[in-house]
Amino acid sequence: MDGETAVRAYQLEDGPRERLLRLGASALRIDELLACIMQSGNGRQNVYAIAQSVVDHLGGLDALADIEVAELLQIPGIGRAKAVQIAAAVELGRRIARKPATEKRQIRTADDAAKYVMDRMRYLKKEHFVTLLLDTRHHVLAEDTSSIGSLDASIVHPREIFRRAVRCSASGILCVHNHPSGDPSPSPEDIAVTKRLVEAGRLLGIDVLDHIVIGDGRYVSLRAAGYLDHG
Template sequence: MGINHWPEGERPREKLLTLGAQALSDAELLAIFLRVGVKGRSAVDLARDLLSRFGGLRPLLEANQSAFCQAHGLGAAKFAQLQATLELSRRHLAAQLARGNALTSPALVRHYLRSQLRHLGHEEFAVLFLDTQHRIIRYEALFRGTLDSASVYPRDVAKRALELNAGAVILAHNHPSGVAEPSDADRRITERLSQALGLFDVRVLDHFVVGDADVISFAERGWL
């Protein structure tokens, strides 16, 4: 039976408008995104099938185009729509950060960095450049690949900070293994960057390591 024949209070779209998006299950939210089902399956049925196929919402949202489009009921148009939706979410988080002091919104900073880095299959080192009042100037990914003391160049980070007239920075990188625990190399990189940027009166406020479930802060551990 199609969703149109369901009781109004059980239809995902009407339920969202009445109770708010947080009241919906993953399958119901995905059904709204899908809009329609396939022959013999409602949009909610199809959503449940897809969540089962991919192993949950996150693997579905992070699937590459080839894997995504192979699933029944999906295709290139849906993939493009999903990527646009995810990018809108990231830009919304960035806009929220830009309106205020980054240090007064640590949870928002964590959420934003997780949205930028957690899904990547490679290591990426990024910097949030801040003004002297710790408001966001720009987020930039500067280095990619296996990170060690030889692959992250303090002079390049310092040069970019000066170009943007930054007064402080927040460093961030991900661990594709999913384990956020910082390595000795992570600590050495942070120390070298702090020393180099300090020569230009640019403070390193924190370094976040993004894992699968956790985001670890160097500042919270007393390492900065």
Template sequence: MVERYTVAIRELPDTERPRERLKLYGPQALSDKELLAIQLRIGTRELSALGLAEHLLKEFRGLGGIARAHLEDLKRVKGVGEVKAIEIAATVELGRRIMVLEETPRPKITSPRDVANLLMPELRYEAREHFKSVLLDTKNQVIKISSVSTGTLDCSLAHPREVFREAIIHNAAAIIAVHNHPSGDPTPSVEDRKVTERLLEAGKIVGIELLDHIVIGAQQYISFKERGWID
């Protein structure tokens, strides 16, 4: 038998309401029941959101059981229904994906070939030029691959402001510029060289080193660093 929980959340003191407690103390301070109640938002005529959350935790024997439950199992619980069941399932899946991200080691760049292997599968068949910057930490591990622009590469599309913005936000120690040539020929153009010179100068000003500029073609690449065009 479901235990009745007749006190609505709005009738609780502010310091006991899950949303207010989260704002005041952060999500870490909340119990499983409180976090689940925030996700549920509303309860039923018999149970508040907190009461429904408590019932769910008992029904499935904790968060682990809820995470393993199928959508149909969640929907069968009185007061949950299809919409809430879908929202719970989506939240669980987001949690799983975050765990995978945290457990997956970040790629470490030791050579231009590492960068080419990382981006060639994505860029070699593109019909337009894509300019990306690979953000690195002090150990040359990839923090993020940032998309800067799409179109014909020129100084306006690959402006240092756009290239280094994400690097500054993410506290990158260095970056590697990468773009593709849809023709398949990775030979750098005059414009490619101009863009690289501007990025080198900007990097010195903001304190984020441009380690390399790699041009990707059809199953081949050219590295400015390997060619000796970047010290």
């Protein structure tokens, strides 16, 4: 059997779809999972070559977690249909990572908050500022993504942060944002925004329980660091 025949035999007899059926999705590499999602080639390249192009372009799973259709369309072999397939699969993963509001997840500690958002925020390529709205027993009533981009006081404004908290009759809020660098050390801007929100919450009677900075598998609680102390 020559090399080309051997590859064809692998694709037919033990390709990603067959291995997924036999071993489960967790046994597949990233390129194999992408091949399963895209299903077919484009007439010039087979689906395995296109999947490898995606992996080579992205450099790994981290970038895939925050991929957009426009970026996918820049990859050789990816047209609109395949870009939509990949983007939809990624979005499903994001939504699965979120706990449904109907579960009323309870946030008792900074560690609870970090675990609640870590899997969906640690790989984001831009800073996302998320506000968790909590009831008197610290159950999550809802959550808002208040801003996307560099964190400063002009972007994260108390008016926007507390508007929905008032509408939901939230007893408190817990703020979370990520650092795309992977280092969760709070910046001077992080600290300034936190203090401003604490003061605004005090006037409204809504507690700012904590501000968690998410890194790559690590986090920092600004309350634990002493930045939410009443002055």
